[in-house]
Amino acid sequence: MRRVQNLEVVSQREIARHIFELVLKGDLVSAMLQPGQFVNVKVGEMEAPLLRRPISICDVSHDRQELTIIYRAEGQGTKLLSKKTAGDAVDILGPLGTGYDLTEIPSDATVLLVGGGIGVPPMYETGKQLTKRGNKVISVLGFGSAADVFYEEKFAGLGEVYVATMDGSHGFKGNVVELIQQKNLPFDMVLGCGPKVMLAAIEKTFGATKQGFLSFEERMACGIGACYACVCQTKSGKQARVCKEGPVFKLGEVIL
Numbered sequence: 001m002r003r004v005q006n007l008e009v010v011s012q013r014e015i016a017r018h019i020f021e022l023v024l025k026g027d028l029v030s031a032m033l034q035p036g037q038f039v040n041v042k043v044g045e046m047e048a049p050l051l052r053r054p055i056s057i058c059d060v061s062h063d064r065q066e067l068t069i070i071y072r073a074e075g076q077g078t079k080l081l082s083k084k085t086a087g088d089a090v091d092i093l094g095p096l097g098t099g100y101d102l103t104e105i106p107s108d109a110t111v112l113l114v115g116g117g118i119g120v121p122p123m124y125e126t127g128k129q130l131t132k133r134g135n136k137v138i139s140v141l142g143f144g145s146a147a148d149v150f151y152e153e154k155f156a157g158l159g160e161v162y163v164a165t166m167d168g169s170h171g172f173k174g175n176v177v178e179l180i181q182q183k184n185l186p187f188d189m190v191l192g193c194g195p196k197v198m199l200a201a202i203e204k205t206f207g208a209t210k211q212g213f214l215s216f217e218e219r220m221a222c223g224i225g226a227c228y229a230c231v232c233q234t235k236s237g238k239q240a241r242v243c244k245e246g247p248v249f250k251l252g253e254v255i256l
Contacts, residue, residue, distance in 0.1 A: 002096055002224070003028065005087040010066060012082070014151040016143075019118075020082050021058075021070050024090055029065045032057055035126035036099025036193075036215055036248045039069065040223035042091035043077040053077050054220045054243070056193070058121035059128070067092075070150070078253060079112035096223050097247050100126050100213055105121040105189055107134050112212075113155075114176050114202060116142040116194025122215060123193055124151060127158040138162075138185055142198065146170035177201045190251065193217075200256040212251040218242040 007024035030047045040052035073082040084090060099122075105111060110215035111130050115123040120141050127137045139155040140162045142199040146169035155161040163171030164179040172179040176198060191200050193215035202214065225244030232239050233255045240249070 002094055003031070004091065004093045007067065007092050009084050009086050009088045009090060011086055012084055014082075015070070017147040019070060019148070019150055019245050020072050020073055020078075021068060021150075022070070022081070022084065022090075024067045025065055025090065026067075026092075027065055027091060028094070029060060029067045030062060032060045032067060032095045034095070034099035035102070035129050036122050036213075037095040037097045038122075038223075038247065039067070039092050039094030040096060040220075041069075041081065042093075043081045051077075051221055053081070054096070054223055054246075056119075056122040056215075057095065057125055059125050062110060070118070072118050072136070093223065098245060099244055099250075100191060101130060102133065102213075105130070105133075105135065107113060109188040110136040110138065110186060112180070112185060112190045113139045114142075114180075114190060114192040114194070114198070115139070116176060116192075116198040117148070119192075119194030119198070119215065119217065120151060123191070124154060124158075126191060127155065131158050138187060140164065140176045140179055140185070141178075142166075142176040142194065143170070175201065177205050181205070189213075191215075193247075196256060203252060203256060207252050210251070213248050214251055214254070215248045216242050216246050216254065218247075 005028040007026035010023040014024045038056045055069045058070045113123045137159040142164045145167045190212035221227045221229040225241045230242040231239045
């Protein structure tokens with residue numbers, strides 16, 4: 001059940017170019033069970049910036065009551081958030097949205113996790129939970145360049161991991177779908193999160209032969225489904241709210 005709570009900053013560090021890892025602590029973490037959900041973060045104490053910032057859940061430790069989020073500090077709000085240090089309080093609303101329903105994934109399935117840029121973080125908690133269930137996980141991570149790469153070693157702890165950069169400065173030169181095809185990676189289901197162009201490429205390439213789920217990135221206002229600012233169109237003709245019915249949808253469900 002979602003609620004609002006001030007969580008304490010345990011640590012914060014820059015892990016790639018303009019990319020920050022923020023670890024927070026509080027009993028709200030006990031409600032964070034489904035991978036792929038997000039939290040809405042109040043980034044400042046003043047009226048501006050007014051809106052909270054939606055940030056995906058990267059890692060959860062129920063034993064330590066710790067939550068890890070990873071975000072890009074590029075706007076006024078996230079730059080303010082990047083100034084938080086250990087002991088500070090951060091106002092968190094969550095957990096929000098519908099994540100990856102792991103009950104729909106056979107326990108013996110090989111799962112391909114595909115993350116692009118700031119879509120990489122939620123794939124880590126997803127991969128953790130899948131490996132705990134006994135699934136084999138293969139991770140493919142896409143970035144702009146070597147300066148943008150993060151969590152490669154973390155994903156390596158879950159299984160095979162491959163990295164693609166558009167300029168070829170680290171790993172495979174090209175995009176994630178090109179890497180998957182070039183390596184001829186074997187998998188039963190695909191789970192992805194990233195920019196729409198990446199999600200569209202996954203659907204176009206694998207949608208006819210594979211099952212899976214895609215997590216969408218949209219601009220949000222309320223984060224709880226009240227304002228309809230993040231509506232997407234489904235192939236059934238219905239509208240769906242990314243913050244409520246999503247951000248995770250079945251592969252092929254949303255018009256891209």
